[in-house]
Amino acid sequence: MIYPLPAVLVSCGDASGLRNLLTVAWTGTVCTDPPMCYVSIRRERHSYDIIRRTGEFVINLTTEELARATDWCGVRSGRDCDKFAEMGLTPGRGAVVAAPTVEEAPISIECRVRQVLPLGSHDMFLAEVVNVQADERYLDAGGRLDFERARPLVYSHGEYFGLGGAIGRFGWSVRKKPQAPRGERVVEPARAAASEQGRDAAPQTSGARTARTARTAGPKPGRAAAPKRAGGRGAKSSKRR
């Protein structure tokens, strides 16, 4: 129905060491203040019972690097295996919830369930965000997730994608265009940068997507290249809500 979606790794568990992961695409933000998210989960999932009992879970955002683990955790059940161990993922400590985080995720959103809505095939867990952990390696100077470094994973109609380049900033569609002196052509910065390099600098995932991106997007002017990936994990800063 509504695509593309994030494919997130939802972790759950308790203080006794019980832990599990499942992949979820039916997820989203539903309120700013208080910050609230949801995940919709089928009752037959192993994770369903854990989340129902503990009333807690963590939404771990995924990256292209985590694509294989994301798919795998969505086709195997925690009834049969320890998905953290099988995928080589590191369970981290929640600052507020007892459910583990995924250390490799750029952002881990700790959630406490406020309501469970039985909808039909899925139950919707409406939850308050009680803490956010962010890996500083993936943040820009303004504290936002830097897509060039994190390379978020997107799910659409059964396939996984990376993101193309930026197309515009919030509100750009109504912003006044700069007036060019008579006879001069206005070259938008993004286009100028792309044509300077003689190519579309946006990351490429498939021919069709690239062709579309090439007309509209290019690298952000003045944006630093993504640093080389460090071997170790970065520190996760914690923002409590």
Ligand SMILES: Cc1cc2nc3c(=O)[nH]c(=O)nc-3n(C[C@H](O)[C@H](O)[C@H](O)COP(=O)(O)O)c2cc1C
């Ligand atoms: C990309 C993707 C998205 C998924 N989205 C959901 C979802 O939104 N809700 C759900 O209940 N299951 C979803 N699943 C299926 C579960 O992740 C899968 O059944 C998983 O094996 C359940 O694990 P568990 O039994 O250990 O809880 C998705 C699977 C994939 C691969």
